[in-house]
Amino acid sequence: MGVIHLIRYSLKLFLIGFAVFITACSSDSPSALNDADTDMAEDASYKMANDEATEEKALGFEGEAEESHEQEIAQEDEQVVKNQLPDVQMIIYTGHIQVEVDDLTTMNETIRTKVAKLGGYVVSSEEYVSGEGERRHGRIQLRIPQEHYEEMMQFTEENSAKVMEKVSNGQDVSEEYVDLESRLRSKEAVEERLLTFMDQAKKTEDLLKISNDLSAVQEDIERIKGRMDYLDNQVAFSTITINIQENQVKVSELQGRDDLNTGEKAQSLFMNTVNFLITIGSGFVVFLVGLSPILIPLLIAGGFIWWKVRTKKRSHSNE
Template sequence: MYRIRLWMLLVVSLVLVLAACSAASEESTEQSGMDKATAEDSSKTENVAITEGSSENEENPSQVINRMVIYNAELSIEVKDFQESMTQIEAKAAKYGGYIVESNTYQDVEEIYSGTIIARVPQDKFQAFLNDTEGLAVKVHNRTVNGEDITEEYIDLESRLKSKRVVEERLLEFMKQAEKTEDLLKISNDLANVQGEIEQILGRMKYLENQSAFSTITISLSEDKIASPKVDNKDLNTWERTKNQFITSLHYLLSLASGLVVLVIGNIPILLLLLVLGIPIFLYTRKSWRSKRGDDK
């Protein structure tokens, strides 16, 4: 009897021990699975974060912004032959894919030519065209190059354009959903204003694109010549000058004769008065002079 109880106690103890070991094993397995799942989730999260960060880096910092710069230059030169140099500059502008905007030519009294020509060439050909044109000069008086960076303005215009596009789309949606005439009219007015602003932004962007794509060069040319005096045959027209002088002298004589006639006829009353007063005086003086002469004899 005692042995039977002892064996039963041993069996129960063994069962409890096995049950405890089994529970510990399951708990360990479950904890291991949870840790593995947590590790996998953490790994996935890190991978997603790395991927998103890499994507952002590819879209923003890694992008190289092409600077938009408007280049202008002024060149003042002396050339040996003005007309030939103007022709060569026009040919060079066409060679580099540019064009002539304005051309002016002047000639002074000494027949020396000067002028101005304004050319626009692609920005990547700007320096080449400028140096090539400078090679035509006998003497360079001035060379000025300046640039204006318009990158920030262009980016700002792009941002404003995107915002206006969004507003335009919303207004178009509101217009489709509008039921009242008043609402429809108000939305139409707002839409027209937004579309007008969009056109202005697009116009400014196209202008900046054109100005940055082509550079402007203003070239002032003067001819390197010494003026030689020339005889003008018109200044040696002797017969014409003699005829003019004769007419001038005749005009003076006629003026003098006319003046004398006016003087005499116009002053007849005064002349008659002087004559009336002068005759008695003359006769008296003459008689006195004769009497004095007779006494002397």
């Protein structure tokens, strides 16, 4: 609109100047021509002013229309988000239950059978022995369809001798999921525009820039889809962790004759003792032989001193 307005304004100025030029060059009826030129100039100025006012008014109406359209789009987007809120809330359920049972093996098999029947699966399982009396303990983590969550918790409680702890938690992710859907639509719209720009681009620099932007947008799309898939799975299947403690105390059995191995153990102890004595004797011999260059002169000197002392004692006793 600004360019058209400038062209019209330039054309009108040209017409006014042309009219003034003709008036100045003409010699006939100068007063009449001057009056005519004056009227033409006034008419052109009035028309130009009217045209400018009309264009400004049109621009004002156009701006108001654009603002009104943007407000309508914002209201429509808000209404779309409200309509997209799920009828059923998306809640992630997690449960933890600690029980005491008479037999750990039987309870483990019972839980696995029930989980398979309800359409769930076991994530991990472990058994270990600890504490006084070597009590057996077990831990099972399972995923169960959300509609059977309470049923599985109740089943575990009913099939145990004692419930020591029971915890159930829920996390509402409905708002996060709706936000992810909105972000996904926005990113997919950007992806579509970038693909269109890529088809129309002719310069290598433009293609590289669009390709980089497209790669970043596609990464965001994959990240959003991954998070949505994770939330879908967590909502569809609840997680339950069951800690099991067996209340039976393991009693050691009396060993039989074959388990004692008395003869073999006695023979082994005897051979170990002989080997120990041999080791000590061998070490003593090595000690004497190794220190013989020192021990022999010391023994000779000691023997000579002992002989001299004894000889003196005998001579004194004879006197």
